[in-house]
Amino acid sequence: MSVTITLPDGSERTYAEPVTALRVAEDISPRLAKAAVAAEVDGLPRDLSFAVSEGTHALRILTDRDAASLEILRHTAAHVMAQAVVRLYGREVQYTIGPALVNDFQYGFYYDFDLPRPLTQDDLPKIEAEMAKIVAEKIPIEREELPVAEAKARFEQLGQSYKVEMIDELAREQGARTVSLYRQGDFLDMCRGPHLPDTGRLGKAFKLLTTAGAYWRGDENNKMLTRLYGVAFFDPKALQEHLTRIEEARKRDHRVLGRQLGLFQFSDAVGPGLPLWLPKGAILRMELEGWLRGELLKRGYLPVVTPHVGKVDLWRTSGHYPYYEHGLFPTMHLRDVENVPEGQEDGYLLKPMNCPFHIQIYKSSQRSYRELPLRFSEFGTVYRFEQSGELSGLTRVRGFTQDDAHIFCTPEQLEGEIESCVELTKLCLATLGLEDYRVRVGLRDPDDAKYTGSSENWDRAEANIRHVVRKLGMNSSEEPGEAAFYGPKIDFVVKDCIGREWQLGTIQVDYNLPERFGLEYIGADNAPHRPVMIHRAPLGSPERFIGILIEHFAGAFPLWLSPVQIAVLPVSDKYNEYGAQVSRALREAGLRVELDDSPEKIGAKIRRATLEKVPYMAVVGAREAESSTVSVRHRTEGDLGAMSAGEFTDALRREIATKGRETLVRERLSAASGR
RNA sequence: GCCAGCGUAGCUCAACGGUAGAGCACCGCUUUUGUAAAGCGGUGGUUGUGGGUUCGAUUCCCACCGCUGGCUCCA
Numbered sequence: 001m002s003v004t005i006t007l008p009d010g011s012e013r014t015y016a017e018p019v020t021a022l023r024v025a026e027d028i029s030p031r032l033a034k035a036a037v038a039a040e041v042d043g044l045p046r047d048l049s050f051a052v053s054e055g056t057h058a059l060r061i062l063t064d065r066d067a068a069s070l071e072i073l074r075h076t077a078a079h080v081m082a083q084a085v086v087r088l089y090g091r092e093v094q095y096t097i098g099p100a101l102v103n104d105f106q107y108g109f110y111y112d113f114d115l116p117r118p119l120t121q122d123d124l125p126k127i128e129a130e131m132a133k134i135v136a137e138k139i140p141i142e143r144e145e146l147p148v149a150e151a152k153a154r155f156e157q158l159g160q161s162y163k164v165e166m167i168d169e170l171a172r173e174q175g176a177r178t179v180s181l182y183r184q185g186d187f188l189d190m191c192r193g194p195h196l197p198d199t200g201r202l203g204k205a206f207k208l209l210t211t212a213g214a215y216w217r218g219d220e221n222n223k224m225l226t227r228l229y230g231v232a233f234f235d236p237k238a239l240q241e242h243l244t245r246i247e248e249a250r251k252r253d254h255r256v257l258g259r260q261l262g263l264f265q266f267s268d269a270v271g272p273g274l275p276l277w278l279p280k281g282a283i284l285r286m287e288l289e290g291w292l293r294g295e296l297l298k299r300g301y302l303p304v305v306t307p308h309v310g311k312v313d314l315w316r317t318s319g320h321y322p323y324y325e326h327g328l329f330p331t332m333h334l335r336d337v338e339n340v341p342e343g344q345e346d347g348y349l350l351k352p353m354n355c356p357f358h359i360q361i362y363k364s365s366q367r368s369y370r371e372l373p374l375r376f377s378e379f380g381t382v383y384r385f386e387q388s389g390e391l392s393g394l395t396r397v398r399g400f401t402q403d404d405a406h407i408f409c410t411p412e413q414l415e416g417e418i419e420s421c422v423e424l425t426k427l428c429l430a431t432l433g434l435e436d437y438r439v440r441v442g443l444r445d446p447d448d449a450k451y452t453g454s455s456e457n458w459d460r461a462e463a464n465i466r467h468v469v470r471k472l473g474m475n476s477s478e479e480p481g482e483a484a485f486y487g488p489k490i491d492f493v494v495k496d497c498i499g500r501e502w503q504l505g506t507i508q509v510d511y512n513l514p515e516r517f518g519l520e521y522i523g524a525d526n527a528p529h530r531p532v533m534i535h536r537a538p539l540g541s542p543e544r545f546i547g548i549l550i551e552h553f554a555g556a557f558p559l560w561l562s563p564v565q566i567a568v569l570p571v572s573d574k575y576n577e578y579g580a581q582v583s584r585a586l587r588e589a590g591l592r593v594e595l596d597d598s599p600e601k602i603g604a605k606i607r608r609a610t611l612e613k614v615p616y617m618a619v620v621g622a623r624e625a626e627s628s629t630v631s632v633r634h635r636t637e638g639d640l641g642a643m644s645a646g647e648f649t650d651a652l653r654r655e656i657a658t659k660g661r662e663t664l665v666r667e668r669l670s671a672a673s674g675r
Numbered sequence: 676g677c678c679a680g681c682g683u684a685g686c687u688c689a690a691c692g693g694u695a696g697a698g699c700a701c702c703g704c705u706u707u708u709g710u711a712a713a714g715c716g717g718u719g720g721u722u723g724u725g726g727g728u729u730c731g732a733u734u735c736c737c738a739c740c741g742c743u744g745g746c747u748c749c750a
Contacts, residue, residue: 106744120679212745213678220747224678227745255743259686268723268741324750326676353750387676387748388741396749484750503749535750572707599707607711621709631710639710 004056015052022048022197025061035063037201038072038194045072047143047194064234070108074100076141076196077131077206077232078109083187083199084130085113085228092116095189096162096216096225105499106246108206108231112214114162118226124208127228131206138200139185143193151179154188162216163190205239206232249497254550255393261555261612263546263563264394273391273398275543280563283592285542287561288549289379291659292403292428292539299420301377301405306357308381312347314356317516319452321349323485328352329385329398354380355535358406359517362531367521372531373409373417379542380404394547395502401542407534408519411460414532418468418490418507425492425505425538431659434552437504439474440491441465442482450485453512461509462488484535486512492540497551504540504548509533556613556635558660559652565592566652567609568630571602571621578625582618582645589649610635616664618648632664640668 003015005024013024021039025032025048039046040060045068052059062069078098086093098111113119119127146154148171155163167190170176182191184199196202208230216222233239250256258264263281270276277285296303312331315321321328331347340346351357358376367374381401390396407417429437444451444458451458465488469476476490483489489508493501510533513519520528539545549557559565566586570579576597583595594614596605602619609617618630623642630648632640643651651664 110745118678122680210744211679214746215677218747220677224746226678229745266742272741318750320750327749355750382750384750389676389678389746390748391742486750498744508750569710571709574707601706601708601713602710603708604712605710610711617710619710623709633710 003052003054005052005059006056008058008060018051018053020048021046021050021052021059021061024052024059028061032061032063036061037064037066037069037196038062040068045194047141048197049143050194070233071100071102072194072196073202073234074102074109074232075191075193076199077202077230078111079141079182079184079187079189079191079195080131080134080199080202081109081127081208081228081230082111082113082189083134083184084127085111085115085119086187087134088126088130089115089119091159094160094162097166105249105495106231107209107229108233110227110229112216112225112227114216114223114225118213119211119228121211124211124228128206128208131202131208132204134184134199135202135204136200137185138198140198141182141184141195143180143182143195145178145180147178148176151181151190154181155190158188166190202232203234203236205234205236206230207239207243246498252497252551252554253393254395254497254547257550257555258394258547261550261563263550271398272388273386273396275394275397275399281546283563284557284561285546288539288546289403289542291431291560293379295424295427296375296377296405299375299424301375304358304361304376304378306354306361306378306380307351308383309348309350310357312345312349314360315349315352316345318353318356318359318513319485319516320352323450324352327384327386329383350383351380352382352384354378354382354402354404355406355513355533356517358404359513359519359533362406362408362519363517367408367531369410369521369523369529372521373407373413375405375407377403377405394543394550395496395500397543400544402537403539403542404535404537407536408514408521408531409534410521410523410529411532414509414534415464415468415471417534418464418509419472421507421534421536421538422468422472422474422490425507425536428505428538429492432549432552433660434494434504434548437492437494439469439476440482440493440503441469441476441478442484442489442491443478443480444483444488445481448481451483452486453515457511457515458488461511464509465490484508484510486510487535494548496548502544502548504545505538506536506540508535510535556615559615559662560656560659562613562615563592564594564612564614565616565656566594567605567612567614567617568593568595569602569605569609569617569619570595570597571619573597573599575620575622575625579620582620582630585645586618586649589653591649591652606633615662616652632668634662634665637662637665637669640665641672 003019005013025036036048039048039050040062041052042058082095082098094114096112100109101107148167152164152167167179179190182189182195208228210229212227213224214227216225262278264275264277267276329350331349333346335346361376379401383399386398409417443462487508487510489506491503492505493503495501514530514533519531521531523529568579568583570576579595583593586593613635615635617633619633620630624630629642629644631642634640655663
């Protein structure tokens with residue numbers, strides 16, 4: 001009959017009877033006990049009040065220095081917030097769920113409430129003040145384990161019907177016999193825990209950030225609850241840094257930079273989610289697309305061009321229409337202007353995808369196995385009627401282009417083709433320096449009826465994808481329910497400046513549309529066979545990709561993508577003529593140049609070009625005109641010294657060829673330091 | 676689509692019941708300038724749209740449109 005506790009440093013402590021984690025901490029040192037936040041017993045997070053039972057157990061005392069503690073702090077913060085809301089808004093407040101978030105860029109926790117009226121921004125200061133009171137009261141947080149029936153009775157008594165529903169569900173789906181409750185004074189919640197030992201430990205480094213609506217259980221058929229988001233840290237300095245980081249991130253927001261740099265705009269006169277690319281944005285986009293087009297040709301892709309509208313029937317055959325009708329721009333009816341043949345549906349759609357058109361091209365002649373794989377590529381603009389609340393800058397729009405292609409191949413060729421698609425997608429990300437992405441393998445959700453095709457087809461497609469992912473050793477996560485309705489996919493997902501995830505590149509395996517459209521090729525055996533399709537887009541969409549790119553570079557694009565590559569800046573009007581000469585020479589060398597012949601002083605011109613994030617400036621005055629040179633300045637590195645226009649051009653061409661490395665800067669700086 | 680907030684000059688913001696103001700940008704004049712903002716002057720607004728309350732609305736109320744943060748959705 002004894003308790004043996006092994007500590008992380010390997011030492012052991014023995015107790016005659018069960019002992020709480022806190023007691024052990026006290027025995028180790030009073031300072032540790034004071035700093036203790038929670039414990040980890042046999043690898044599981046526990047409260048400090050947790051009693052370690054007989055036998056041998058590994059114990060670790062968690063302090064604010066442990067990463068795992070932050071989640072506990074934030075979870076307690078959510079409870080304290082809920083307690084404050086109940087205190088302020090009365091017993092008719094229903095509290096539902098309130099988890100900690102540790103990987104979110106902005107938020108640290110939230111709690112969803114059902115209240116007589118939704119809370120607004122104006123309520124937050126009051127709630128924060130009440131939370132501060134609760135912290136000052138240092139209310140002990142106590143855990144108890146109750147049988148399901150008893151716990152239900154408690155919450156029924158409190159009128160907390162959501163909690164009752166959750167307990168029922170725990171009992172039904174996980175066979176729970178008991179549930180754990182946490183009480184802090186007048187507030188009782190069902191929670192797995194662990195929590196801080198008392199509300200005082202929350203401290204002052206918390207802040208409520210925003211309110212939002214959220215459907216109960218994330219289902220839009222359910223009631224909309226009020227969600228409060230907040231964040232908490234152990235250290236007020238860390239909170240301040242966090243808030244500053246959010247503020248900084250908002251400065252890179254592509255919507256802000258897009259306007260500042262004159263890349264794109266939206267116009268009420270045109271309609272929401274329909275971007276207008278301004279000249280500078282259009283150049284950037286053309287450069288990116290032009291590069292990718294070259295890569296596609298090298299890889300045996302065949303360009304095709306297809307229209308923006310097509311008959312509804314096409315989308316019925318593909319299967320898009322019934323499932324995604326609400327996601328389409330409304331059907332155009334032609335009966336009033338044209339005869340619609342008997343038996344043919346009257347209607348055209350603005351295309352939501354390019355695949356049915358590419359399929360028609362496949363079908364335009366009889367195909368032999370000798371032709372396969374056929375890779376039809378098109379930067380096709382598609383239109384999807386996204387819900388109004390979903391629209392967001394360039395990352396979620398209603399009219400956008402896909403760097404699309406459909407690969408038609410034999411089942412034997414499929415995995416090799418998937419592999420090359422993965423490599424091309426990785427090349428795109430690597431070329432732009434987007435290293436921070438995750439790979440998601442989207443599989444069907446077996447409980448959802450929206451997927452088309454046989455389960456054999458799905459099994460095959462999912463197996464193909466898994467093979468390739470394994471073969472390439474890709475670090476990826478499988479997510480059921482993330483497949484396209486016709487097939488599973490590999491998605492490349494990145495985050496924007498405030499941590500929202502967006503899918504960029506995608507590779508989708510599809511056995512189903514070839515079936516639905518009756519595609520065939522004649523095999524070596526002279527018999528018809530069914531091809532497999534891959535839908536793939538390495539950028540995903542230039543719109544979204546560039547949106548992310550703007551944030552990635554904070555608007556300071558590498559030379560090859562910069563809308564203006566060189567600003568020629570005459571020191572005064574007197575040198576405008578020489579400046580124009582230099583500009584002409586650079587432009588003839590294929591560089592994008594802007595001559596600033598405004599009556600400003602040189603300092604102002606430099607400032608303007610720098611704010612516009614033009615990579616290089618060529619300052620020209622008497623000295624340069626005299627010696628036929630330009631004084632080169634880099635947007636961040638400053639003065640790089642004088643060189644001839646020819647030397648400058650050559651250096652920039654070399655730098656453009658690298659697609660990113662600032663070779664000229666390096667050359668000049670190393671020359672300078674070598675001197 | 677749902678919840679909340681916001682919509683004032685091209686941009687960033689002020690005025691908050693008494694018929695709008697600043698900085699930047701733009702235009703003009705002076706200055707002819709050497710590596711992140713020269714000086715002076717000027718143009719510019721049916722205060723998102725439509726109703727309502729009021730002697731009077733940018734300000735208060737309602738509806739719509741748009742934007743922002745979430746939720747849902749996302750081929």
